[in-house]
Amino acid sequence: MDPAGFTPYPLEQVHRLIEPGPVLLVSTFDGQRANLMTNGFNMPVSHEPPLIGLIVGPWDHSHAALRESGQCVLAIPSVDLAEQVVDVGNTSGRDTDKWSRFGFTPVPAATVDAPLVAECFANLECTVADDRLADNHHLWILRAERAWIDLGRRGAGEFHHRGDGTFSANATTVDLRHRMTKWQYLTQP
Amino acid sequence: MDPAGFTPYPLEQVHRLIEPGPVLLVSTFDGQRANLMTNGFNMPVSHEPPLIGLIVGPWDHSHAALRESGQCVLAIPSVDLAEQVVDVGNTSGRDTDKWSRFGFTPVPAATVDAPLVAECFANLECTVADDRLADNHHLWILRAERAWIDLGRRGAGEFHHRGDGTFSANATTVDLRHRMTKWQYLTQP
Numbered sequence: 015m016d017p018a019g020f021t022p023y024p025l026e027q028v029h030r031l032i033e034p035g036p037v038l039l040v041s042t043f044d045g046q047r048a049n050l051m052t053n054g055f056n057m058p059v060s061h062e063p064p065l066i067g068l069i070v071g072p073w074d075h076s077h078a079a080l081r082e083s084g085q086c087v088l089a090i091p092s093v094d095l096a097e098q099v100v101d102v103g104n105t106s107g108r109d110t111d112k113w114s115r116f117g118f119t120p121v122p123a124a125t126v127d128a129p130l131v132a133e134c135f136a137n138l139e140c141t142v143a144d145d146r147l148a149d150n151h152h153l154w155i156l157r158a159e160r161a162w163i164d165l166g167r168r169g170a171g172e173f174h175h176r177g178d179g180t181f182s183a184n185a186t187t188v189d190l191r192h193r194m195t196k197w198q199y200l201t202q203p
Numbered sequence: 204m205d206p207a208g209f210t211p212y213p214l215e216q217v218h219r220l221i222e223p224g225p226v227l228l229v230s231t232f233d234g235q236r237a238n239l240m241t242n243g244f245n246m247p248v249s250h251e252p253p254l255i256g257l258i259v260g261p262w263d264h265s266h267a268a269l270r271e272s273g274q275c276v277l278a279i280p281s282v283d284l285a286e287q288v289v290d291v292g293n294t295s296g297r298d299t300d301k302w303s304r305f306g307f308t309p310v311p312a313a314t315v316d317a318p319l320v321a322e323c324f325a326n327l328e329c330t331v332a333d334d335r336l337a338d339n340h341h342l343w344i345l346r347a348e349r350a351w352i353d354l355g356r357r358g359a360g361e362f363h364h365r366g367d368g369t370f371s372a373n374a375t376t377v378d379l380r381h382r383m384t385k386w387q388y389l390t391q392p
Contacts, residue, residue, distance in 0.1 A: 016351070022349070035224035035363075055248065056246055057224055057258075058366075059258060059342055067256055067342065101382060104386060146336065151344060153248055153256065161211070163211075174224075179380030179382070179390040180379070180380060181379060184363070189369050190285060190368055190369070191367065191369060193286065193293060196293040200368060201367050201368040
């Protein structure tokens with residue numbers, strides 16, 4: 015019997031419920047050229063050190079570059095870039111220079127060989143901190159080594175993949191900092 | 204020298220950029236009583252099997268119940284519940300029955316001992332599938348065993364923690380399913 019008030023939801027669509035973190039562009043460098051991919055499976059793992067979980071598998075052309083270089087850049091696009099970002103995610107770097115094709119501009123990073131993405135309002139230079147789940151779950155624990163924000167576009171706002179080709183942008187902000195009594199340190203400006 | 208157009212962003216606030224996945228309530232059962240906690244560090248790990256990454260550490264009272272039972276329920280609240288959800292996250296289950304105090308109603312689940320949360324529009328019954336990163340990174344790989352949606356509140360919409368006590372609700376939906384040429388199977392209704 016179903017729990018009161020509930021109907022079964024398809025297991026293979028669970029990610030549609032869980033996924034809506036920010037859509038990312040992942041930039042890599044394989045020693046010869048830079049590539050871009052789109053990613054919706056990511057999360058923060060720890061505040062300090064700043065660790066991020068990211069799913070990149072062998073079905074992604076960027077996988078080899080990430081594995082071999084141990085580096086990448088996570089770039090956060092705002093919703094006005096949604097069409098180009100989706101196109102990046104539906105084209106393979108195997109045969110396409112996605113930077114020039116979709117109008118993204120590589121900018122040299124400070125600590126990694128992969129370039130930042132000029133059009134994105136934030137860029138995080140990352141190294142692989144833990145790859146123990148990389149074989150089984152294609153899950154990479156990254157450490158942010160440097161983080162960059164475009165102050166002119168600071169409030170540009172990320173968007174979220176709903177897992178099915180639809181995306182949501184953010185609207186209302188709900189300020190509940192006064193209720194963060196236990197985690198007050200997180201609310202510091 | 205900073206990359207052109209960019210200013211350094213504080214490393215300890217990187218999670219504010221990456222975090223905005225859905226805020227979750229995590230329900231556990233320790234053999235004697237059910238508890239609730241609030242979580243913003245989560246992501247999908249795999250479509251099939253439906254795996255979800257979740258950060259729960261020893262600083263959370265729910266940690267022991269998750270570790271010992273190997274089970275939990277992930278419940279997705281909509282933005283109208285934001286105040287209660289934040290209060291759950293700022294109160295410890297060590298000394299409080301958060302269900303009654305904050306107006307959440309436990310509903311027996313089908314496959315796990317932890318209860319669903321009646322007020323949440325979706326509930327996922329989960330078991331621990333991989334705990335290899337639980338000691339180092341407090342990262343649990345969960346497998347969704349059952350998923351439930353409240354059809355009457357299906358479009359209620361989750362909200363996202365910005366990592367500092369402010370939260371964003373979703374607004375505009377951008378439908379780019381027609382551009383999902385490579386991943387077309389994901390767009391099936």
